[in-house]
Amino acid sequence: MAVTLSEVTKLYVATFNRAPDAAGINYWVASGFSIEQIAQSFFDQTETQTLYPTGTATNSFVTSVYDNLFNRAPDTAGLNYWVQQLESGVVSKQNFILAVVNGALDSDATILENKKSVGLDFVNKGLNDTNLARTVMQNVDASSSSVTSALNQINNYTPPATLETLLGHYTLTSAISSTGTLLNTNTDGTLDIFADGAICMQYTENQSIWSTATNSYIPGKIYADGEITSVDSNFLHLAPYYFNYFHSPAETEYTGSDLENEAFISANFETYSIDRYIKYTLTTDTLKLTTASATYTFEIA
Numbered sequence: 001m002a003v004t005l006s007e008v009t010k011l012y013v014a015t016f017n018r019a020p021d022a023a024g025i026n027y028w029v030a031s032g033f034s035i036e037q038i039a040q041s042f043f044d045q046t047e048t049q050t051l052y053p054t055g056t057a058t059n060s061f062v063t064s065v066y067d068n069l070f071n072r073a074p075d076t077a078g079l080n081y082w083v084q085q086l087e088s089g090v091v092s093k094q095n096f097i098l099a100v101v102n103g104a105l106d107s108d109a110t111i112l113e114n115k116k117s118v119g120l121d122f123v124n125k126g127l128n129d130t131n132l133a134r135t136v137m138q139n140v141d142a143s144s145s146s147v148t149s150a151l152n153q154i155n156n157y158t159p160p161a162t163l164e165t166l167l168g169h170y171t172l173t174s175a176i177s178s179t180g181t182l183l184n185t186n187t188d189g190t191l192d193i194f195a196d197g198a199i200c201m202q203y204t205e206n207q208s209i210w211s212t213a214t215n216s217y218i219p220g221k222i223y224a225d226g227e228i229t230s231v232d233s234n235f236l237h238l239a240p241y242y243f244n245y246f247h248s249p250a251e252t253e254y255t256g257s258d259l260e261n262e263a264f265i266s267a268n269f270e271t272y273s274i275d276r277y278i279k280y281t282l283t284t285d286t287l288k289l290t291t292a293s294a295t296y297t298f299e300i301a
Helices: 005-016 022-030 035-042 046-051 058-070 076-087 093-102 106-124 130-135 144-155 262-268
Strands: 168-176 190-193 198-202 209-211 216-218 223-232 235-238 242-246 269-273 277-282 286-290 295-300
Touching (some): 005 022, 005 035, 005 046, 005 058, 022 106, 058 106
Antiparallel strands (some): 198 223, 209 216, 223 235, 235 277, 277 286, 286 295
8 A cells, every 4th residue: 555645754754854855755655665665674774873873772763663653752661571572672763763653642632733834834835955854843742832933934944055056147236356357147236047957157358367377467358168077065166167378478378369369279278277166145136146255246137
């Protein structure tokens, strides 16, 4: 018989003390596994092994599951019973969890039902932030107000920026920099992040760039394209990309057509790699990009 979202949500609460992430629970529900097989598979997960590492005392494991589910420790008789059953091998850890879930009564059943409701709302919103999944469960108890509070946390949550949410056109509103560097794709001080993940770093005209060849500062326009390969932990990870700088003569200013001429660039520029990632902060209407030397704030146009 197919498992339900409600069944697996309770299993997440018992094992991980959090709401299910939408991607994870949808995988398990569609897997064709029984609830017993899913419970067993949970113990192969890194998260479970981190929570209950090798050597975890049986009484600590039992107590953790009770606290995850019911916000309380087991009574002495219950603790001794389950410790004996687990240590003798009569009951497996996954079957112990399922037995405790299915045996919930009175206020325990109310708390578990409330946690299930919060977990299902988390899933229905399509959320996958496991830190938030833990946070929303922290204060859920037998009261309806605790459920309301958790649901408000979910409703007010702004997911971390992804490549998709970064796509668009931004206008530079402030540049905190001693070098005058601009991050943009356009000469008017705006930034575009395209659907294919393209981003361009352009230095302003007469930007001073250190030349290792001549040990002097050389002015010029420098362009570099980078493809965003991933967005993780507030960093844009860029594919390897490079900047070119003038190496002679220092006084010469080149035109846009020169910069588009590969033969000209080859003869007059030298190439060095630059940072492969940019730290970003994205709020509702502002994108802030930070490199090693400066911070640039853009507003969504």
